[in-house]
Amino acid sequence: MDIKVAHGAGAPVGQAYWNPDTDNELLCIDVHPETPDVKTFTFVSKDGKHIAFAAGQYFAFDVGAGDDTETRCYSISSSPLRTNAISITVKRVPGGNASNWLHDYLAPGAVVQANGPLGQFVRPMRPNQKYLLLSGGSGITPVMSMARELADMTLPMDVIFLHAGRSPGDLIFRNELASLATRLKGFRLYFLPETLTGETSWSGLNGRISRELFQLIIPDLSERVIMCCGPAPFMAAARKISAELGVTPENYIEESFDAAVIEDASIPLAEQAELKSFKVEFARQSRTLDVTSEQTVLSCAKKAGVKIPSSCSNGLCGTCKSKLVRGTVDMKHNGGIRQREIDAGFFLPCCSKPLSDLVIER
Numbered sequence: 001m002d003i004k005v006a007h008g009a010g011a012p013v014g015q016a017y018w019n020p021d022t023d024n025e026l027l028c029i030d031v032h033p034e035t036p037d038v039k040t041f042t043f044v045s046k047d048g049k050h051i052a053f054a055a056g057q058y059f060a061f062d063v064g065a066g067d068d069t070e071t072r073c074y075s076i077s078s079s080p081l082r083t084n085a086i087s088i089t090v091k092r093v094p095g096g097n098a099s100n101w102l103h104d105y106l107a108p109g110a111v112v113q114a115n116g117p118l119g120q121f122v123r124p125m126r127p128n129q130k131y132l133l134l135s136g137g138s139g140i141t142p143v144m145s146m147a148r149e150l151a152d153m154t155l156p157m158d159v160i161f162l163h164a165g166r167s168p169g170d171l172i173f174r175n176e177l178a179s180l181a182t183r184l185k186g187f188r189l190y191f192l193p194e195t196l197t198g199e200t201s202w203s204g205l206n207g208r209i210s211r212e213l214f215q216l217i218i219p220d221l222s223e224r225v226i227m228c229c230g231p232a233p234f235m236a237a238a239r240k241i242s243a244e245l246g247v248t249p250e251n252y253i254e255e256s257f258d259a260a261v262i263e264d265a266s267i268p269l270a271e272q273a274e275l276k277s278f279k280v281e282f283a284r285q286s287r288t289l290d291v292t293s294e295q296t297v298l299s300c301a302k303k304a305g306v307k308i309p310s311s312c313s314n315g316l317c318g319t320c321k322s323k324l325v326r327g328t329v330d331m332k333h334n335g336g337i338r339q340r341e342i343d344a345g346f347f348l349p350c351c352s353k354p355l356s357d358l359v360i361e362r
């Protein structure tokens with residue numbers, strides 16, 4: 001899919017724009033706490049360029065220091081109509097190297113490397129389209145970008161925003177969303193904390209998403225495009241309920257970070273015996289694994305504890321890009337690698353199955 005980005009609405013003609021192929025340095029200009037474990041980081045291009053992107057896209061950031069640098073994808077939470085800066089909103093994950101480094105060390109004035117914008121989680125632009133923006137936890141970031149874009153556009157809209165979180169205090173962008181709902185006609189907001197811990201006076205909905213809840217508050221669900229982002233179990237529930245209530249697959253769109261990393265690593269042993277198996281060597285880590293012709297290199301590497309940075313597991317983000325020293329693979333990518341990189345011997349282990357024994361520079 002071709003993503004069309006709004007090139008700098010309101011920006012002066014002749015303004016320089018960030019080039020995703022050659023620009024990769026972002027300067028942090030602000031860090032803002034949203035909830036006890038969520039912060040928003042705002043960046044500008046180090047060279048002062050405007051950054052064009054579509055709401056729902058993300059950047060792959062190099063996070064950490066020295067040998068511990070890892071690549072992580074973070075969705076942009078700011079409006080694509082404000083191209084002077086981009087924001088990402090990150091939840092601190094216990095034991096998560098990248099999110100802890102960002103929370104503990106990233107401060108205004110720091111320069112980070114980032115590739116993007118990337119990704120295809122973009123709402124279909126159809127005239128008079130009704131939307132349900134549906135998010136769980138920190139999955140709110142790409143749909144918040146969409147809500148901010150719709151608010152900036154000031155066009156008539158029919159949008160329901162449903163955001164689920166652990167407790168009322170964990171609801172990200174709570175005040176801003178409440179104010180948008182007050183100000184914008186055609187923008188209806190529901191918060192859905194799972195528990196009322198810390199705020200027993202909460203008078204709104206609580207619990208988890210369910211078929212009954214959707215029938216009650218979104219009776220026209222099947223007429224809406226659903227843009228969903230959240231933890232994998234949340235998205236699985238949303239997908240199931242939406243299908244049961246008549247939403248067609250093309251109208252249910254979800255962001256897939258980390259959703260399917262080891263989806264195919266658990267082929268039953270009996271079936272594995274029937275499949276062709278290849279030796280896959282990770283040269284730097286001195287490890288060799290057996291990978292069948294039906295398994296992706298990344299899924300087997302993860303299962304065996306071989307380190308390959310990854311994020312989307314879908315051939316989209318380019319995070320897992322690796323050098324293939326020897327062998328051939330069947331790669332079905334989604335735009336996360338360029339032809340010139342393939343020509344130079346690189347491949348994406350998350351969407352590649354072996355066609356021969358392999359040696360990988362990892």
Ligand code: FES
Nearest residue numbers: 311313318320350
């Ligand atoms: S993890 Fe995103 S392209 Fe492989």
